Amino acid sequence: xxxxxxxxxxxxCDETAVAVLKNGREILSNVINTQIELHKKFGGVVPEVAxxxxxxxIDAVLEEALTEANITLNDIDHIAVTYGPxxxxxxxxxxxxAKALAFTLNKPLVGVNHIxxxxxxxxxxxxxxxxxxxxxxVSGGHTHLVEVKDYGEYEILGRTRDDASGEAFDKxxxxxxxxxxGGPIIDRLAKQGNKNAIDFPRAFLDDGYDFSFxxxxxxxxxxxxxxxxxxxxxxxxxxxxxxxxxAVDVLSKKAIKAAKExxxxxxxxxxxxxxxxxxxxxxxxxxxENNIDIKYPPLILCTDxxxxxxxxxxxxxxxxxxxxxxxxxxPNLKIGDR
Amino acid sequence: xxxxxxxTSSMATSVAVLEDNKLICEYTINTKKTHSQKLMPMIxxxxxxxxxxxxxxxxxxxxxxxxSFTGLRIGMATAKAIAHVNKLPIVGINxxxxxxxxxxxxxxxxxxxxxxxxxxxxxGQYKFENNELIEIKNVDVVEIDELIEELSNSNEEWxxxxxxxxxxxxxxxxxxxxxxxxxxxxxxxGSSLGSLAMNKYNKNIGVYDCYNIxxxxxxxxxxxxxxxxxxxxxxxxx
Ligand SMILES: [Zn+2]
Numbered sequence: 165x166x167x168x169x170x171x172x173x174x175x176x177c178d179e180t181a182v183a184v185l186k187n188g189r190e191i192l193s194n195v196i197n198t199q200i201e202l203h204k205k206f207g208g209v210v211p212e213v214a215x216x217x218x219x220x221x222i223d224a225v226l227e228e229a230l231t232e233a234n235i236t237l238n239d240i241d242h243i244a245v246t247y248g249p250x251x252x253x254x255x256x257x258x259x260x261x262a263k264a265l266a267f268t269l270n271k272p273l274v275g276v277n278h279i280x281x282x283x284x285x286x287x288x289x290x291x292x293x294x295x296x297x298x299x300x301x302v303s304g305g306h307t308h309l310v311e312v313k314d315y316g317e318y319e320i321l322g323r324t325r326d327d328a329s330g331e332a333f334d335k336x337x338x339x340x341x342x343x344x345x346g347g348p349i350i351d352r353l354a355k356q357g358n359k360n361a362i363d364f365p366r367a368f369l370d371d372g373y374d375f376s377f378x379x380x381x382x383x384x385x386x387x388x389x390x391x392x393x394x395x396x397x398x399x400x401x402x403x404x405x406x407x408x409x410x411a412v413d414v415l416s417k418k419a420i421k422a423a424k425e426x427x428x429x430x431x432x433x434x435x436x437x438x439x440x441x442x443x444x445x446x447x448x449x450x451x452x453e454n455n456i457d458i459k460y461p462p463l464i465l466c467t468d469x470x471x472x473x474x475x476x477x478x479x480x481x482x483x484x485x486x487x488x489x490x491x492x493x494x495p496n497l498k499i500g501d502r
Numbered sequence: 503x504x505x506x507x508x509x510t511s512s513m514a515t516s517v518a519v520l521e522d523n524k525l526i527c528e529y530t531i532n533t534k535k536t537h538s539q540k541l542m543p544m545i546x547x548x549x550x551x552x553x554x555x556x557x558x559x560x561x562x563x564x565x566x567x568x569x570s571f572t573g574l575r576i577g578m579a580t581a582k583a584i585a586h587v588n589k590l591p592i593v594g595i596n597x598x599x600x601x602x603x604x605x606x607x608x609x610x611x612x613x614x615x616x617x618x619x620x621x622x623x624x625x626g627q628y629k630f631e632n633n634e635l636i637e638i639k640n641v642d643v644v645e646i647d648e649l650i651e652e653l654s655n656s657n658e659e660w661x662x663x664x665x666x667x668x669x670x671x672x673x674x675x676x677x678x679x680x681x682x683x684x685x686x687x688x689x690x691x692g693s694s695l696g697s698l699a700m701n702k703y704n705k706n707i708g709v710y711d712c713y714n715i716x717x718x719x720x721x722x723x724x725x726x727x728x729x730x731x732x733x734x735x736x737x738x739x740x
Pocket of ligand 1: 278282303435436467468
């Protein structure tokens with residue numbers, strides 16, 4: 165059988181990324197141009213600034229991805245592009261570019277859900293991973309517990325009712341003046357702290373599959389305020405470790421519960437927070453106790469990247485799910501929606 | 503030589519193909535539907551009906567701004583991708599110049615305006631001299647009331663052109679030396695863009711490739727403005 169070459173484009177937030185894949189799971193190139201430094205001074209991603217950077221960089225990133233993959237545009241079988249969820253202005257740069265590429269090259273266009281991309285990062289890393297399985301999607305914008313029934317077929321079991329987990333990490337980091345992005349900083353500082361120092365609340369919400377992080381966030385903010393009022397020293401490492409422990413405790417236990425109740429023996433982590441070391445340790449430990457295999461992508465595939473979009477796009481493509489030139493960005497696209 | 507013009511700087515989406523001095527096709531849709539939904543299907547349909555393959559295009563012309571930030575980027579990303587695939591030059595044309603180009607050979611002074619939100623407009627002033635469009639005042643963002651004041655105090659006759667004239671029509675109609683053209687002149691047009699681009703391309707002015715052309719926003723993002731104000735306050739406080 166002839167190899168299928170996918171060209172994938174991702175610009176939903178602050179990374180301009182282009183990747184080339186062979187047969188969906190083999191990365192030929194995966195170029196990521198991150199804007200983190202640019203947004204640091206604003207304390208978070210500024211959509212207009214991100215969009216301006218995407219349009220400046222997209223062609224150079226594309227060319228680098230082609231060169232690295234050692235192919236030309238004519239070798240491509242289809243184009244995959246993120247069309248949601250994400251920042252509207254940012255999504256529209258990559259989407260408009262990809263649509264015009266597909267049109268000019270006369271190749272099929274496949275719109276990809278960014279979150280499905282994160283889940284698919286696991287297929288790239290774990291070559292024999294196949295649906296069905298449970299996935300826990302955790303990032304700055306999302307916290308979802310999802311049943312992956314087949315390639316491109318998802319059922320949402322639970323989601324956050326308020327803040328996304330990564331968002332809570334960012335807010336706590338900002339409150340302690342640790343900088344942006346908060347997740348990796350908290351992860352690093354937590355390693356030197358005592359995770360049992362402060363007993364932050366865990367929201368199990370009557371034991372369903374939904375999450376809530378606003379209580380944990382408020383509790384941590386109140387703790388920091390109270391300490392400041394009383395002029396007491398804040399042990400930043402302990403706050404980080406205790407906060408992180410409370411968050412990953414809920415995430416891990418809910419995911420394990422879902423796998424057990426739904427009868428699955430695989431949980432795949434996905435999204436930016438899937439790179440959190442405490443989450444990986446905690447869920448792996450619980451997985452061992454329950455005979456559940458825990459999978460997660462390598463760090464580079466946890467951050468936003470186009471390889472994961474290409475992988476999800478490949479499965480859409482071979483299943484005949486392609487789009488026409490009227491495809492628009494859908495900033496609040498849900499997983500499983502088309 | 504065939505040139506494809508793409509304008510997405512205001513509400514109207516307009517595309518056209520010119521071959522040397524002839525307009526082959528033009529497609530304009532002035533509705534609220536997003537440029538993302540309109541632009542590519544319009545290019546696809548227009549080329550299809552006109553029996554032109556995208557690979558026959560030699561030069562891409564695109565509106566570089568100012569105008570709707572997101573709109574500009576949709577047009578620019580599209581232009582860049584087509585140019586990238588076929589290694590084509592891209593000619594960037596100012597949005598206010600395109601509108602002035604709609605008033606080809608008019609003997610009055612021309613002031614083009616585009617909505618810049620609230621009571622501001624993007625503005626440029628032009629005049630036709632010896633068949634050439636001459637710039638009187640460089641593109642800028644101004645308060646509409648200040649612009650009306652300025653024009654009404656001048657001793658010249660002015661044509662005010664652009665979608666934004668309808669937003670301020672009541673005020674503009676009161677000024678004797680300001681004239682509003684027919685509706686067909688008040689939308690940015692791919693044909694006007696294409697003609698200006700053909701001229702510039704032949705003179706090798708404003709010719710870019712997919713790597714070095716970028717939108718001209720005139721204005722910073724709100725976050726940058728606020729950040730700079732904050733920094734200024736902090737520095738002044740010292
Ligand atoms: Zn993401």
